[in-house]
Amino acid sequence: MIICDFGPGDAPIRFDHARDLIVAYGADDLRPALARADAARAQGHWIAGWLAYEAGLALEPRLKGLLPKSADPLLVLGVYDAPVAATDSAIEEIEIDAVIPLILKEEYIRSFRRAQDYIAAGDCYQINLTFPLETRLRQGSARGLAAALARLQPVGHAAFADMGVGPVIVSRSPELFFATSADGRIEARPMKGTAPRSADPGLDAALAAELAASEKNRAENLMIVDLLRNDISVLAQIGSVKVPELFAVESYATVHQMTSRITARLAAPPSLSALMPALFPCGSITGAPKIRAMEIIHELEPYPRGIYCGTLGWMAPDGASRFSVAIRTLAIRGDNVRLNVGGGIVADSTAESEWEEALWKARFIQPLTTRS
Numbered sequence: 001m002i003i004c005d006f007g008p009g010d011a012p013i014r015f016d017h018a019r020d021l022i023v024a025y026g027a028d029d030l031r032p033a034l035a036r037a038d039a040a041r042a043q044g045h046w047i048a049g050w051l052a053y054e055a056g057l058a059l060e061p062r063l064k065g066l067l068p069k070s071a072d073p074l075l076v077l078g079v080y081d082a083p084v085a086a087t088d089s090a091i092e093e094i095e096i097d098a099v100i101p102l103i104l105k106e107e108y109i110r111s112f113r114r115a116q117d118y119i120a121a122g123d124c125y126q127i128n129l130t131f132p133l134e135t136r137l138r139q140g141s142a143r144g145l146a147a148a149l150a151r152l153q154p155v156g157h158a159a160f161a162d163m164g165v166g167p168v169i170v171s172r173s174p175e176l177f178f179a180t181s182a183d184g185r186i187e188a189r190p191m192k193g194t195a196p197r198s199a200d201p202g203l204d205a206a207l208a209a210e211l212a213a214s215e216k217n218r219a220e221n222l223m224i225v226d227l228l229r230n231d232i233s234v235l236a237q238i239g240s241v242k243v244p245e246l247f248a249v250e251s252y253a254t255v256h257q258m259t260s261r262i263t264a265r266l267a268a269p270p271s272l273s274a275l276m277p278a279l280f281p282c283g284s285i286t287g288a289p290k291i292r293a294m295e296i297i298h299e300l301e302p303y304p305r306g307i308y309c310g311t312l313g314w315m316a317p318d319g320a321s322r323f324s325v326a327i328r329t330l331a332i333r334g335d336n337v338r339l340n341v342g343g344g345i346v347a348d349s350t351a352e353s354e355w356e357e358a359l360w361k362a363r364f365i366q367p368l369t370t371r372s
Helices: 027-042 055-059 105-120 142-152 201-213 215-233 272-279 290-300 351-360 363-368
Strands: 002-004 013-015 020-024 046-051 075-080 126-139 157-161 168-173 176-180 185-189 191-196 242-251 255-265 311-315 321-325 329-333 336-345
Touching: 002 046, 002 311, 020 027, 027 046, 027 055, 027 075, 027 272, 055 272, 055 290, 105 126, 105 290, 105 336, 105 351, 126 215, 126 290, 126 351, 142 157, 142 168, 142 329, 142 363, 157 311, 157 321, 168 311, 168 321, 176 272, 176 311, 185 215, 191 201, 191 215, 191 351, 201 242, 201 255, 215 242, 215 255, 215 272, 336 351
Parallel strands: none
Antiparallel strands: 002 013, 002 157, 020 075, 046 075, 046 311, 126 336, 157 168, 168 329, 176 185, 176 321, 185 255, 191 255, 242 255, 311 321, 329 336
C-alpha cells in the first residue's frame, strides 16, 4: 500500500493491490527495473514506489563501486491499475521514545572539518552532511504514526509506503524532487536554507526575513539551483530551462525553508528510464558538484542513508508524475524507527550551527515522544 498526499491535482491518493512488484537489490538490476516500470505504463498501468539514496550510486558508473552491501532493496515499485482517493485513517494513541543521534557530536565535528578541508581544496562548493537518529515506537502502528504526524503539521509531499519489501516508510517531506506533465513539462523545487520557527510572532517573522536576506543561504540555494538546471538540461529542449522563482521562503510547523523553482520542456516523453538516471538523487541532498560530493559523503557518513534522501512518488500511464525528495522521512522495522537529518556545508559554515540546524529538522516528531 502507498498513500501520497501529492496525487494529481494535489489530491491525496492511495495505491492498493499491486498487479506486480518490481524490486531491485543490485546495481545491475536498476535500469532493467526502470524499463519494466515504463513497459507496464505503456500497457496502461500506474507506477508508485520508492528509490533509496544508494540507487544514485548504482545509476552512475563512476560511483557504482561505492555501493554498500545491504539487505534492503535499492528500488521498490508497484504496478497498479489506478489509484483511489485516500481517506483519513483511524486515530491511534501514538508514543515514541526520545530520539537519539547514532553518532556523537564530536564525530560529526570531525566529519564536518574534513568536509570543509575538501571544500578548501577545491573538490566541492558544498557537501550535504547527514547523520541518523533512532527511536522506538512504544505505542501504536506505523500507519497510526503517519496519521499522528499529519495532524501535527501539513507538508506538501507526505507519503506512507508499506510494500511488503524493505522498511515501512513514513515521509513528511516538504520538498518536490520533480513533477512531469503528460505534455512533457517538468518542474523541480529544491529546498536549501533553513531557519527555526518561534512561538513569538514578531521573532518568527524576523527569523523568516533573516533567512530570506541571508547571503550564505542564498549562495547555497543558488549552487543547487545551478546543479538542477544542469541536470534537467540534459533532458530538456534547448533554451527551455527557466527559473521562475528564486529564494522564496516557505514556513512549516518547526522550520522556515528557502526554496526555488526550475521548469523546462522535455525533449522526449517522460519516462522513469530517462528521468531517474539523469536526475537522481536530487542535488539538494548531495552538494555540488554532485558526483564528487557523493564520493565525499560515502567517505564521511558511517551509515547508508537508505530511503532518506531517496525519492517516493508515482507516474501515470500518460507520463504525468510527481516524486518527492525523501527528507523528514522515517524508516520503520518492527518498533524501531530511524530518521536522518543534515544540511549543506559550505566554506563559511560552522560546526556548531550546522549541528543545531540538523537537530531542528527532527523537531517534527518530538511532540510524540514519551514524557517522563
